[in-house]
Amino acid sequence: MAYPAKTSHFQRQPTRAALGSFLGTLIEWFDFYIFATASALIFNHVFFPETTPVIGILSSFATLAVGFFARPLGGIIFGNIGDRVGRKPALVMTLVLMGGATVGIGLLPSYEQAGILAPVLLVLLRILQGIAVGGEWGGAVLLANEHAPEGKKSFYSSFAQLGSPAGLILALLAFRYISSLPDEDLYSWGWRLPFIGSLLLLIVAFIIRRGVNESPEFQSDKIAEDAQKLPSPVRVVLRESWPKVLLVMGACTIGISSAYFTNTFMIAYTTQFLGLDSSVILGCLSIVAIVQLINQPIAAWLSDKVGTGTFLLIASGGSMLVPYIMFTLVETQQSGYIILGISLAKIFSSAFYAVIAGYVVSVFPVRQRYSGISLAYQTCGALIGGTTPFIGTLIAGNSNGQWWPLALFYSVLSAISFICVLILIIWQRSAANVVTSSGCVMEGDKVISEVADSRV
Template identity: 75%
Template sequence: MSSSSTPRAQAQPRARQPIRAAAGSFLGTLIEWFDFYIYATASALIFSHVFFPGSSQLVGTLSSFATLAVGFVARPLGGIIFGHLGDRFGRKYSLILTLVLMGVSTVGIGLLPSYAQAGFWAPVLLVGLRILQGIAVGGEWGGAVLLASEHAPEGKKSFYASFAQLGSPAGLVLSLMVFRFITEMPEADMYAWGWRLPFIGSIVLLLLAFVIRRGVHESPEFEALAQQGQPAQSPVKTVVRDAWPLILLVMGACTIGISSAYFTNTFMIAYATQYMGIKSSVILECLSVVALVQLINQPIAAWLADKVGAGRFLLVTSGISILVPYVMFSLVSTGQGTMIILGIALAKVFSSAFYAVIAGYITDVFPVAQRYSGISLAYQACGALIGGTTPMVGTLIAGQAAGQWWPLAVFYSALALTSFLCVGALTRRRSVLAPAAA
């Protein structure tokens, strides 16, 4: 082999790394979100019967959604733990650990005894494993986004970072497909053992994702930092002390991207089945179609954002999201499958476009040395405060609204308005500090 061919041979694997990193981020977050969504779906359909029997329908549903919210409360802890590890020792190292933790906790949930078998300890163990699941997701997101965005070619950060965001709709599609099958089982079998299958079966996906992630190189930006001997010693402490206003703004900016997923994908299941009398299999089928729309929409949105400017794109999509819930509920209230799909899909087109782009947008807010900690803490704190409580708040509003949907639409609008205002503040700040980055 000639000496001139050696650099070329070495350059080819490096050239493929952005694609591998994007694929690794997508597949990893697919597994993480599949595990997370099967819990969210089970909390809406199953857990009130298995772990909280004897309660009224409202109390049982709220109790199930409370265990869902516990996982969100644990997510900032995961962001702190794995953000520290990712900023100190590397993005790849941290991501392997989050994957293992998610797999162990999810399979454990599938093996839990019911309340009838273990009494009080059944929901206690459920909450404990849910906390571990939340910690894993809390550490996963930031690392996956950074692994993709820090490998991205110039001018394509939004597009490449969006592949980490694709794990959410893909995981949702997979989880809904699984539960579509489970809800067709005889009711006794579904509550006894059918619901356990996706939790236990996730071990297969865990092993696949582990193999894929081992083949992805470390982030080039972190490697450059490490070669200079400059990894942060206390990244979480540093970013909280020096950049807490930015953390608050990023939390607000992420609001509609996070909350809309749990509004449409979790709360709407309970709302449609309990308040509108729609069969669970029908609403799950509708949400499956909507998730496919989201899966197609997100990479297109990220590509477009790179062309027109991420800040401008986020302002437009969050602004439209303020208005869209009124149309969504008008269509959903017809009770017809096609209208339900159109209504929820309309909301998801804009919220998922926002969700696809916000990840790459906020990576530039924090310096490389504290970036994993900064974006993880902000994003997961938003998830704990807003995302995890959205189904509970929606359930409380629906319970008090006497069949009226407009209070729920106002709630959704308030979430979108929060993102619109905070993105505007971040965009103005970026324009002042670096006009070319706005």
């Protein structure tokens, strides 16, 4: 029995769904970024005070990486919920989990107050953050994508991606404000304010997300056959579509890693190796985040015009070349040049990041989408995103702060995305107008209908 391809009898809410996805991911990424920023500036003093500065930063970044390693688990847990129960219930749960973990971090005792228990609790709450983000991204992208009208899928999907730069802007502004406090106040109570204050954002996002209807495509698909009677979507994806999972993982590399290279590692690099004041780099990154926020919807709109595959190749190709310009400008230690250099890198990487979400949705059928894209994206995040600041710090430490090995590292990350997107394009075009093993009828790189797979 074929799953219905058209869902016109279900009410689509493209604008409301896009807004709900944006606000939901904003709070999720604000919570995630304030942890990342605190890892670069605060946690080595509060939770790892009995180490050298470099070891303290590495310990903080290791704690940051723990959250990334928990993200695939979140993708599996909430992917199953999202593919079997619904996108909306999964997203409400991830929001509450993330908010609770973040407020809990803001209430933690310091190492001086609780000893080893303090960093242990920090790691546990970080794991909960990772699980929440692991389940959030796939659902937010799908909710916007599956409500969107045909021909505008990339544009509406990009609103889920806008939560990242918007959350980053709020996180950087918050830390730029508290970083002006005296050190004694900053390390005792000042750093806690963004974490506890995120509760207000959580309430607003929760109310708005509750008002968005379930995905029309999921509702139509669920009517064809009770989704809860299906085998685990994650098992089906791993059994039938594991090559696609690997390719999507590789394709997402620069979109994920660039954020933590320029937004997290760059803070540590400029303050520890160039001697720049933290308020200067935080101010520069705040402006760069605004550039990213403006660039992403424009990039998504353009990709719907020129083709998402072609656009992604251009964006990842540009990302391979731009880090050499970026570091040359950052090395001047002048704010204007720093902003220009990082912005140039962000124009390419954020364009890729905005478009990749809508592109990978087409790789998997409706019943496997939440699980498929979440597993691929979050595993990439664990392997690449979480380790990027750590590896960057090791490279900088071993090269005495020289920038060219770091630029080469960035180019390699970009090349991985370029190659995997190219393979996906070739694969999808070769499968044009045939039924693939995952149950999708393809036309170029676009899913035009979905049919039941007897093994599902």
